[in-house]
Amino acid sequence: MTEAGRGLLLSLLIGPPVFAGLLWVMSRLSGWSRLAARYRRDDEVAGTRWTWMSVGFGPLVWYNHCITVTVTERGLALRPQPLMRLFHPSLLIPWAQVASARPWNQMLVRGVALRVEPEGVEVVFLRRVYARIQAGFPERLRLV
Numbered sequence: 001m002t003e004a005g006r007g008l009l010l011s012l013l014i015g016p017p018v019f020a021g022l023l024w025v026m027s028r029l030s031g032w033s034r035l036a037a038r039y040r041r042d043d044e045v046a047g048t049r050w051t052w053m054s055v056g057f058g059p060l061v062w063y064n065h066c067i068t069v070t071v072t073e074r075g076l077a078l079r080p081q082p083l084m085r086l087f088h089p090s091l092l093i094p095w096a097q098v099a100s101a102r103p104w105n106q107m108l109v110r111g112v113a114l115r116v117e118p119e120g121v122e123v124v125f126l127r128r129v130y131a132r133i134q135a136g137f138p139e140r141l142r143l144v
Contacts, residue, residue, distance in 0.1 A: 008074040031121035038119070041092040044079075047072035048136055050053055052081075056124035058107050069129075071136035076114070078123070081108030093123075101141040112143050 001009070004056065005096065027033040047070040052061040055069065055078060056062040066084050070077035097116055104113035104124050112130040113122040134142045 005095050020086075023087045026061050026063075030061035030063075030083075031119060032057065032088050032091075034119045035091050035093065035121055036089050039075075039091045039093050040088065041077065041088045045070050045072050045077045045092055047077065048133075050133060054082055054126060056111065058122050058124070069133055070089075071087060071124075071133055073136075076123075077135075089112065095141075097142060098138075101143050102139075103143065114141065 028035075030085065049068060049070045050119045052065045053067045053069045054062060054064045055067045063084065066081045068077075068079040068081070070079070072092075075092050076091065077092045077095040080088045093116055097118075099115045099117040101112055101114050104122075106110040109125045111124045112127060112134075113124045117121050130143070
């Protein structure tokens with residue numbers, strides 16, 4: 001086997017477990033796993049939908065251009081694209097569990113953080129994204 005062939009084989013053997021491990025760590029650091037324990041949703045929800053959105057969880061973890069956000073009368077649904085669904089099941093967070101919305105600024109990034117209680121997880125949307133999706137939110141969560 002050539003050097004390139006060995007490298008390719010090694011990548012195919014090591015790459016998937018490393019990627020899976022990274023997704024597991026992200027689900028723990030972000031709080032997605034805590035939210036999934038309570039708000040997991042396996043079926044699609046009807047509502048106003050935006051695809052390929054970026055969503056942050058606190059200052060550490062951002063899911064860039066891989067989340068489908070759906071706003072419904074019942075709550076806020078977050079569904080990762082298929083490649084990201086390992087350790088990241090779809091969520092439907094009821095509006096009653098979204099305790100607050102506040103401006104969120106880190107370095108050069110401006111957004112709005114929704115605090116989900118009792119888990120204490122902040123779901124962060126870029127300001128321009130929040131401006132588009134907030135129309136379906138309860139009045140108390142509209143900021144932009």
